[in-house]
Amino acid sequence: MNSESTSNYERLHTAVEAAGIGTWDLNLLTGELLWSDRCKELFGLPPTATVDYARFLAGLHPDDRARTDAVVAQALDPAGTGEYDIEYRTVGLEDGGRLRWVRATGRVFFNEDRTQALRFIGTITDITEAKRRSLHLQRLLESDVIGVLFWDLNSSRVLDANDQYLRLIGYTREELQAGLVDWRALTPPEGMAEEERIIAELRRTGTHRPFEKEYVLRDGRRVPVLLAGSLLEPGGTEGVSFCLDSSEQKSTAARLAASEQEFRMVTEYIPQLVWLTDPTGFHTYFNQRWIDFTGYTLKDSIGSDMWNNLLHPDDRQRARQRWGHSLATGEFYEIEYRFKAKDDSYRWFLGQALPVRDEAGYIVKWFGTCTDIHDQKLQEFALREREAEFMTLANAxxxxxxxxxxxxxxxxxxxxxxxxxxxxxxxxxxxxxxxxxxxxxxxxxxxxxxxxxxxxxxxxxxxxxxxxxxxxxxxxxxxxxxxxxxxxxxxxxxxxxxVTEQKQLQDQLERAYSDLEAKVMFRTLDLEREVQELRRRLGE
Known part of the structure; x- marks a missing residue:
């Protein structure tokens, strides 16, 4: 391998390692198996550990070994494609049996006449977090306490929903699959203005704040619900919402407690920093995304002073005034400000909070979210800069x-x-x-x-x-x-x-041309008279 090839290989290896991807290389002629440090880490092994195929199988979850071994054999079969793609669990051979979900992909290289496998190369990626979120979502879909619905903004159709949501609105799954569930049709006329504001917020930020509304059922009954949701993809039209039956929540303490637990699961799923305060503004809860972003533990985050410590110095006074106004009046809280991440960098967020009231109308808590709008703000600043440059040019x-x-x-x-x-x-x-x-x-x-x-x-x-x-x-x-x-x-x-000067010059030229034409005409007439007089004399 020449120096350039070595350099390219080193750069590729560095990029793969930086992305958290493990690599492996199996020589099928000698049986030698090489794993990168990241690959060993995902099997709970130190960088100095030696590995072979038997140890690879030992590091798999017992329920996944036979299936994985069969997929490997299928890839090694010269009659197949040689492609390898599988998800399985590792059990942490030397780190206390820590369970991880991983995805392994690879390719087998055969001899020229494709009769024998020579080499098996691939990568391995940690997908534990994605699996965990998928499991949480599945549990939410199967939940009998909170409704989950997938929808489309353009058609206003409910595309899919769990059984709890269908029971809440009084529709069957057959009617859902036939496209008969329309969330606009479930909304009373007096609620459409708020609905349109929520849709505008969804299109602008990709999420919407939790809000209360009523569903009008086919028999005329009305059911109060609390909804929170977001788009599945930025700029898309399909999204997911979580629907809490407010009437059932108020009916029994047991269902209230269960709903609270399900609601906490929702806050871990939505792509926002979520927080709760008591009526005085004292923070009592933050979701895991808050902890991951700020680096503060839940214990460190509880209280009032900590919040402003994380705000950018230029935003603190404004945020205190806005939050104080909402606490005093009960008005909806909304502000754009910068929060400090655990790496000491700042990102722009849209902070919003809604008061939660009891049956007597008293505020019992505040539910708030912080939505990351950093990229949108950078685009906004860039646009303002371009506009300023344009104004400077236009005025110059x-x-x-x-x-x-x-x-x-x-x-x-x-x-x-x-x-x-x-x-x-x-x-x-x-x-x-x-x-x-x-x-x-x-x-x-x-x-x-x-x-x-x-x-x-x-x-x-x-x-x-x-x-x-x-x-x-x-x-x-x-x-x-x-x-x-x-x-x-x-x-x-x-x-x-x-062009005034040019216009005046043009007028002067036109007048001068007219004067010249007149002079030429008069001179011509004089010459004609002189010629006639000369002819007359010659004729005599």
Whole structure:
């Protein structure tokens, strides 16, 4: 292996190790089995441990050994594809029997006539956390305490649900599979405005805050529920919600306790930092995602001072004021702020909290979430920077500049326009620019611009505009349409260039040309008279 190949191999090995992926290499001719340190770690072995195929099988969960051995044999069969892909459990040979779920993938290399397997190479990845979350979700789906539903925003259909949710709304699984369950149809008319706000929040952040609503059943009865959910994929239309029957929660203490336990499971599943406080704002609970992000244990996180210690210094006073206002008034709490991670970096979050009230209307606790919006904020800052750069450029050019929407209604002018005309944006917005046009030209100019907007073609015209001191100056005006990806006009960008001096020079040239033509004509007439007089004399 040359130096370049060695370097490439080392870089690849480093990248694989950094990604937490283990590698293995089995020489089928010698029986030598090589494992990376990460591979040994996933079997509970130290880096110095020696391994062979027998020890590999010993490190598998007893229920997975025969199945895994069969999949290996199938991969080694020259009549097969040589591909290897399986999930199994390891039992931690030397770390106390720690159970891990892993996924192993690999490929067998055969001799040229494909009669004998020579080498077996592959990777191994830890999927324990994914399996744990999948198990939690399965338990939620099988739960008889909390309803779970999968839905589509565009069609408003409930795509799938567990039995508890179907019992709650009074539908059968056959009706669900036939596409007859529509969550909009279950919502009373007075609840649609709140529903639309929740949908807008889902499309904006990918999740929605827990909220209370009522379902209207087919027999006319109403069932109060508490809903929380999120989109399955950012920017998608399908998502999952967890539905708690509020009427049953209030009916018995036993079901309340069970619902609380199920609700805690929900908070571990949703992709947000979740917290609870008592009515005074004293924090009493944080979910595991909070602990993973901040590095604070649950014990360290309980209390009031800790919260502000994790906030960015520039956000603390604002957050205290906003939170204090919500505690005093019971109003919905919402704020964007930066939280410190356990690696001392800061990320932007959308903090939201909703008061939970008892039957008498008193607040008994606050339920809050922190949604990571760091990437969206960075995009927002970048957009603001680009807008600032554009404004600087637009205000630096020597022309008057403006932008209009797809209908031709102007919504922005650069500073030079306002300095020249002495007007304000409120006066000029829309078609207000007609106020500073010469009355003798404004109708013609307006008709020409409207025609360009209707056709989507670029526009150009020359006309006078009134300056702030009442003097009119001539401008050459141009506008170009801006299209979206679908080819539709979304706005117009235009400029007005002062051509008064050029216009005056043109007028002077035209007058000088007219004077010259007159002089030539008179001189020609004089010459004709002189010629006629000469002919007359010669004739005598």
């Amino acid at each position: 050019i020597p022309q008057l500049a403006w932008m209009a929407d797809e209908t031709g209604s102007i919504f922005w002018y650069n500073d030079r326009w306002f300095r020249f005309t002495g007007t304000t944006l409120d006066q000029m917005r829309g078609w207000g620019w007609q106020q500073v046009h010469d009355p003798n030209h404004v109708e013609r100019v307006t008709e020409g611009f409207r025609a360009a907007v209707a056709s989507g073609e670029k526009w150009e015209d020359t006309f006078p505009l009134r300056r702030h001191d009442g003097e009119y100056r001539w401008f050459l005006s141009r506008a170009l349409p801006v299209h979206n990806e679908a080819g539709q006009v979304v706005r117009w960008c235009g400029t007005n260039t002062d």
